[in-house]
Amino acid sequence: MNSSPRDALILGGNRLPFARANGPYAGISNQDLLTAALDGLIARYGLQGARLGEVAGGAVLKLAGDLNLTRESALGTPLDPRTPAIDLSKACATGLEAVVHVSNRIRLGQIDSAIAAGVDSTSDAPIEVSARLRRILHRASAARSTADRLKALAAIRPADLAPVPPRNGEPRTGLSMGEHMALTAAQWGITREAQDELALASHQHLAASYDAGFHDDLVTGYRGLSRDQNLRADSTLEKLAGLKPVFGVKSPQVAEPTMTAGNSTPLTDGASAVLLGSAEFAAERGLTPLARVIDARSAAVDFVHGDEGLLMAPAYAVPELLDANGLTLQDLDVYEIHEAFAATVLATLKAWESEEFCRERLGRDGALGAIDRTKLNPLGSSLAAGHPFAATGGRIVASLAKHLHARHVETGTVQRGLVSICAAAGQGTVALIESVA
Amino acid sequence: MTDAYTRFVRSAPGRTIAKQLGLPRPSRLLRREDRPEPVLGPVVVLGRSAGADAITSLLLAEGVDVRRRFDELRTVGSVVAVLDEVAAPAELGEILLPLAGAMRSLAPGARVVSLSRPATGEDPARDAARGGVEGWLRSLAHEMRGGGTANGVQVADGVPLDAPSVLGALRFLLSARSAYVDGQILTVDGAEGTAPADRSRPFAERTVLVTGAARGIGAAIARTLAADGARLVLLDVPGAGTELARLANELRAVPVQLDVTSAGAGERLVAQLRERGLVLDGVVLNAGITRDKMFANMTPDRWDSVLAVNITSQITLMEALIAAGDALGPQPRVVSLASTSGIAGNAGQTNYATSKAGVMAFVAALAERLRELGGTANAVAPGFIETEMTARMPPLNRELARRVSSLRQGGLPVDVAEAIAFLASDEAGGIHGETLRVCGQNIVGR
Numbered sequence: 001m002n003s004s005p006r007d008a009l010i011l012g013g014n015r016l017p018f019a020r021a022n023g024p025y026a027g028i029s030n031q032d033l034l035t036a037a038l039d040g041l042i043a044r045y046g047l048q049g050a051r052l053g054e055v056a057g058g059a060v061l062k063l064a065g066d067l068n069l070t071r072e073s074a075l076g077t078p079l080d081p082r083t084p085a086i087d088l089s090k091a092c093a094t095g096l097e098a099v100v101h102v103s104n105r106i107r108l109g110q111i112d113s114a115i116a117a118g119v120d121s122t123s124d125a126p127i128e129v130s131a132r133l134r135r136i137l138h139r140a141s142a143a144r145s146t147a148d149r150l151k152a153l154a155a156i157r158p159a160d161l162a163p164v165p166p167r168n169g170e171p172r173t174g175l176s177m178g179e180h181m182a183l184t185a186a187q188w189g190i191t192r193e194a195q196d197e198l199a200l201a202s203h204q205h206l207a208a209s210y211d212a213g214f215h216d217d218l219v220t221g222y223r224g225l226s227r228d229q230n231l232r233a234d235s236t237l238e239k240l241a242g243l244k245p246v247f248g249v250k251s252p253q254v255a256e257p258t259m260t261a262g263n264s265t266p267l268t269d270g271a272s273a274v275l276l277g278s279a280e281f282a283a284e285r286g287l288t289p290l291a292r293v294i295d296a297r298s299a300a301v302d303f304v305h306g307d308e309g310l311l312m313a314p315a316y317a318v319p320e321l322l323d324a325n326g327l328t329l330q331d332l333d334v335y336e337i338h339e340a341f342a343a344t345v346l347a348t349l350k351a352w353e354s355e356e357f358c359r360e361r362l363g364r365d366g367a368l369g370a371i372d373r374t375k376l377n378p379l380g381s382s383l384a385a386g387h388p389f390a391a392t393g394g395r396i397v398a399s400l401a402k403h404l405h406a407r408h409v410e411t412g413t414v415q416r417g418l419v420s421i422c423a424a425a426g427q428g429t430v431a432l433i434e435s436v437a
Numbered sequence: 438m439t440d441a442y443t444r445f446v447r448s449a450p451g452r453t454i455a456k457q458l459g460l461p462r463p464s465r466l467l468r469r470e471d472r473p474e475p476v477l478g479p480v481v482v483l484g485r486s487a488g489a490d491a492i493t494s495l496l497l498a499e500g501v502d503v504r505r506r507f508d509e510l511r512t513v514g515s516v517v518a519v520l521d522e523v524a525a526p527a528e529l530g531e532i533l534l535p536l537a538g539a540m541r542s543l544a545p546g547a548r549v550v551s552l553s554r555p556a557t558g559e560d561p562a563r564d565a566a567r568g569g570v571e572g573w574l575r576s577l578a579h580e581m582r583g584g585g586t587a588n589g590v591q592v593a594d595g596v597p598l599d600a601p602s603v604l605g606a607l608r609f610l611l612s613a614r615s616a617y618v619d620g621q622i623l624t625v626d627g628a629e630g631t632a633p634a635d636r637s638r639p640f641a642e643r644t645v646l647v648t649g650a651a652r653g654i655g656a657a658i659a660r661t662l663a664a665d666g667a668r669l670v671l672l673d674v675p676g677a678g679t680e681l682a683r684l685a686n687e688l689r690a691v692p693v694q695l696d697v698t699s700a701g702a703g704e705r706l707v708a709q710l711r712e713r714g715l716v717l718d719g720v721v722l723n724a725g726i727t728r729d730k731m732f733a734n735m736t737p738d739r740w741d742s743v744l745a746v747n748i749t750s751q752i753t754l755m756e757a758l759i760a761a762g763d764a765l766g767p768q769p770r771v772v773s774l775a776s777t778s779g780i781a782g783n784a785g786q787t788n789y790a791t792s793k794a795g796v797m798a799f800v801a802a803l804a805e806r807l808r809e810l811g812g813t814a815n816a817v818a819p820g821f822i823e824t825e826m827t828a829r830m831p832p833l834n835r836e837l838a839r840r841v842s843s844l845r846q847g848g849l850p851v852d853v854a855e856a857i858a859f860l861a862s863d864e865a866g867g868i869h870g871e872t873l874r875v876c877g878q879n880i881v882g883r
Contacts, residue, residue: 016679036679043682043692078686213705216694220678288712 008103008276009289009436013218013398014041015272017225018386024223025269026123030059030066033222034073034119037271037391040220041115042077045275045287051080053111056098057118057273058088060389061125061166070117091423092340094118095272095393096296096431102276103293113281116397118390119271125166133160170425172304177311177424178341182248182259184309185343188350192256195263195342196240199383202339206380207233209399214379218398230266230386263342268386272394274401289436291401291417296431297321303426308361311344313428314420315351319362321430327416329368334375334404334417336396339382344422349376379403393421393429400433408435440823440839443846463845464584467546469855472613475636477514477548478502480611481539484519484532488552488598492519492607495599507539514544515611520553521598523566533573540580547585549577550610552598555591555624571622578620578878579843586610586619586844586878593626596867601630605864614859617820617852619843620878623871629811630866631768638666639862644766646670646717648697648754649724651677653824654774656684657850658721661858663688670715672697672706673724691715697724697750698742703757707764718766719861720758722751722773725792727826729785740788747792748799755803759810769812770861773800774853775872777820781882793818797872804870813869815860820876823847844877 016037019025057070071085090097095118102114140152169176210227240262248254282289299317301308337345351357352368396419404415415435422428445451446462455462479502482493496503551574556564578587590606602625609615633639645662649655650671669690673681678694685692693709725747728739758764778786779793803814821838839847856875
């Protein structure tokens with residue numbers, strides 16, 4: 001094996017426009033959404049009948065029947081059925097983890113090509129029965145005689161019949177993600193204005209990128225949508241300012257709640273897929289590499305005991321990533337920080353600017369410093385596009401790779417991009433991507 | 438896809454009732470898959486000219502059962518009336534009248550094709566004869582029964598009857614591919630064009646762009662060209678992306694997502710073609726929308742959008758493709774979608790008809806430009822075709838629209854696709870700026 005592993009190149013991507021929950025994609029299964037995104041990617045890059053190294057994907061909200069989700073979706077596409085598949089799971093970081101997973105495999109020479117995908121539908125969230133009813137039904141199913149079965153079923157009480165939707169909140173704290181973020185936002189003093197401005201920029205940048213045709217080879221329309229349904233091209237600060245706060249409202253630690261529906265991501269449905277491969281694979285297929293995956297890191301924080309905010313893990317992962325690659329925070333050309341909430345991005349940036357945080361929490365000599373805000377989410381991000389949990393990683397990686405490549409062609413210099421995604425249960429994944437000529 | 442009325446009149450009680458009341462009884466049209474033989478034999482070639490002899494020899498060489506007279510034939514599959522040398526109206530009867538006695542022997546789905554020359558203004562008597570052919574042909578088409586059709590090829594003076602476009606047009610009109618073309622005259626004004634190396638795959642080694650390809654007529658065009666061996670570039674709006682991708686997967690075609698009305702669309706298309714190393718041998722400008730409203734209620738949005746998609750985008754796309762210099766092949770074929778609404782007008786379609794009439798004039802002008810580049814531009818004008826678009830019409834209007842043609846039924850998207858495939862073929866190099874109606878001889882317009 002060579003001393004340094006070969007490159008994992010990002011060759012392109014495809015996603016569906018993201019729909020608001022219980023909207024145009026209501027009733028469409030994870031599998032159908034993912035298959036549609038894959039079909040679009042396969043058509044765009046002529047992969048009909050191709051036997052790829054792997055299709056890695058996942059969904060955060062899965063039905064019991066989704067147990068082989070990625071494999072079943074892939075079997076529904078024109079890919080060669082001898083293409084292996086795998087399901088991964090790390091809440092909102094699932095999509096990025098899928099990219100890292102396959103790019104590691106490619107770099108080690110285990111596979112030559114792969115698709116990293118993700119899907120989520122909050123309209124089809126799994127609804128289960130209570131634990132008591134589940135046990136009764138198991139007993140009834142195992143019963144040998146009709147009499148025994150009826151006896152088992154007779155134990156059902158009306159209360160057992162209430163369906164159990166997925167929990168909205170961290171199991172160990174009982175707080176929802178929004179409530180956790182409200183605490184962090186209050187601790188960092190993130191203002192309402194700053195959040196609304198970030199949200200507005202997200203909508204404006206995303207709208208501009210659609211208008212410029214940037215998404216013509218990144219998004220395939222589905223079920224009547226050609227753009228992300230949540231996108232409000234005509235959003236204004238006045239409209240955002242008029243919204244009522246929805247998180248931190250009842251929390252004593254939050255003096256002034258600042259988080260609204262406008263500066264928080266909405267519940268959405270959608271799927272994304274990214275095509276990666278070795279240089280040989282790209283050359284064989286006549287595909288133009290856009291960027292390569294340089295490196296990635298994961299971090300986790302102890303949010304249960306209040307040691308750190310739920311969504312602050314990337315603040316720890318990014319410095320590690322930069323150090324390992326000999327870079328400062330300012331050495332990057334684009335920062336794609338997932339907008340779980342506007343406050344998440346702002347708190348993370350403020351942490352990096354804080355001498356105290358960087359010395360005491362990160363053990364560094366000084367602050368990492370500020371970033372050039374014009375380089376932050378230049379194409380808009382989750383606040384505008386929406387955030388079907390497992391689909392966001394793929395959305396960001398594909399559009400970042402295309403953007404970096406275009407800038408490289410324009411400027412003649414290598415462009416570096418950072419991807420930073422926080423996840424439920426106090427985790428985060430970050431990655432470094434660099435353009436190729 | 439038979440409509441309810443047709444199903445009814447083909448049933449036992451329906452047949453009787455329709456006969457008693459004199460209601461229309463549409464015949465079943467045989468298309469390519471029903472009648473794959475290129476010529477429905479036996480063929481009778483009428484006429485005494487050298488041209489008639491040449492056509493007879495050509496058909497014989499292809500193994501067709503050809504005669505010069507009707508005697509002894511109990512059924513006749515096709516008739517080719519060669520009228521290229523008529524000099525006065527009095528000469529027409531001698532050539533055409535033998536068919537009168539044989540009209541009842543015509544098989545179901547029979548084909549009558551006339552070959553004649555256009556009036557030129559040089560010789561009044563000759564022009565009277567040449568002009569007269571059209572009247573005969575169109576009336577005969579009205580009289581044809583059993584799903585049979587009558588069409589003509591008008592060949593300019595100086596172009597031999599065995600020129601590729603003439604033979605190509607003749608083959609098209611004799612075949613089942615022209616099932617819904619009726620009462621039409623196709624003009625050939627040049628000897629350009631080449632026969633395909635493999636008649637079963639005439640589009641092998643040819644790359645064709647189809648706009649509006651995700652659904653309806655566009656998808657039918659894509660499928661027909663793919664069956665003929667074409668390499669396809671399928672274009673549609675990003676909103677139809679998944680349908681486009683799935684059709685592209687089915688046909689191993691290249692999908693291009695582009696809103697043709699957006700700024701810079703032409704340049705973006707050229708860039709995408711260049712990036713994939715694609716050179717277009719054919720361009721089918723099919724993308725089109727309707728936004729029907731009586732003119733009294735017409736709004737700027739409905740007017741502007743229809744013109745933008747249906748005609749303006751065609752102009753800008755062609756400008757960009759031609760200006761690129763390397764986007765079009767050596768014999769480019771452009772075929773655009775017009776409509777009988779553009780010919781005769783239609784209540785509630787002032788915007789649509791404006792755009793479609795514009796298309797017909799556009800291809801006539803574009804043809805001159807493409808002639809310089811070794812290519813052609815023509816249009817196909819569908820009449821009433823059974824699509825999602827026409828399914829949305831009010832039921833009574835739809836029923837009437839279906840019946841006011843000689844073939845007494847709506848056409849299918851594949852009928853439009855076959856006509857486009859003919860005009861886009863290598864053979865049709867001598868046809869410039871023409872509009873071919875695919876309408877079953879609909880009574881509107883000419």
